[in-house]
Amino acid sequence: MAYRKSSFQTFVEAGSLAQSGQQTLLSQAAQRDLVAELLADKRSLNTRRAYEWDLKDFFSVVALSSPTPALVAEFLGLDRFAAISLVLKYKAALIEKGLKEATVNRRLAAIRSLVDYARKIGKCDYTLTDIQGEKSKSYRDTTGISAIAFKKVLHTCDRTTLKGKRDYAILHLLWSNALRRNEVASLDIKHFDPSARTLAILGKGRGTSRETITLSNATINALLEWLNERKCLNLNAPLFCSLSYNQSGHRLTGEAIRQIVEQTCLAAGISKKMSPHRIRHGSITHALDKSGGNIRAVQRLSRHAKIETLMIYDDNRSNLQSELTELLADSIE
DSSP states (O other), X not given: OOOOHHHHHHHHHTSTTOTXXXXXOSOGGGSOOHHHHHHHTOOOHHHHHHHHHHHHHHHHHHHSSOOOHHHHHHHHTSOHHHHHHHHHHHHHHHHHTTOOHHHHHXXXXXXXXXXXXXXXXXXXXXXXXXXXXXXXXXXXXXXXOOHHHHHHHHHHSOTTSHHHHHHXXXXXXXXXXXXXXXXXXXXXXXXXXXXXXXXXXXXXXXXTOOEEEEOOHHHHHHHHHHHHHHTOOOTTSBSSBOOSTTTTTSBOOHHHHHHHHHHHHHHTTOOSOOOHHHHHHHHHHHHHHHTTSOHHHHHHHHOOSOHHHHHHHHHHHHTHHHHHHHHHHHTTO
């Protein structure tokens, strides 16, 4: 489902920026790049990338163009009803494509963020609060990987090599502390204190403030084995770096860590598609098992802001529905 640019211009003509049926007379060069300003305001690199892609998609569908400053200004200059109508048509196009609810909601969120930012700086007079997202259920599969399977993955690392020592330390950290890949990627050597058994991580949604977590003895030994072999004395250097010929010493990105996880799991014979977040799922689920479902304790490990998220893990782990189904079936035998 696509819309011609003339259709977008029809909506613009109903707005305050097009008094005579013409597009805005302001030149593109004279206008602020509100999309760039919005993206710069987002701390998370992943969020910036996602919003940039989603806004490009929105304008390419409704106007067959990239979001230039002039085109963005025209959209923000629409009256409320025209803007809502346009975004609802875009939402209908996404649904018609068969996109998942989470994808539709993320793209709508990007558009709302643009409109909200423009309102804050006096460049827009409406909101998109009347546009509802699609109902979706997050974390459908929280099983991740079992402890037995992950032990096989760890044994796949050749710890006689520098790469093997590095990958083993990364995997141990991902499992034992349920870290996210970007939390691992952002670490410097100075953030690791083996004597205090701590690591200062940049947690999700924490801004620039680091939080201190405690490490297991096994994880500390894995990190020390990697660092001793690496022989880097610069405390400001990344804790985990590339070992490739043309990138040696450069910080490992979150994507590079994802590839390490995927390749090592494949080498261990894990058929399920794996990622750092699936390892996190596995460690959280295993922690709930080992703690007897102690939600509060596991929240300290996972650092989830909402305990309701952990309840989903616990429900999936215990499968209470299955138990009740068996009880109901037994009652009529």
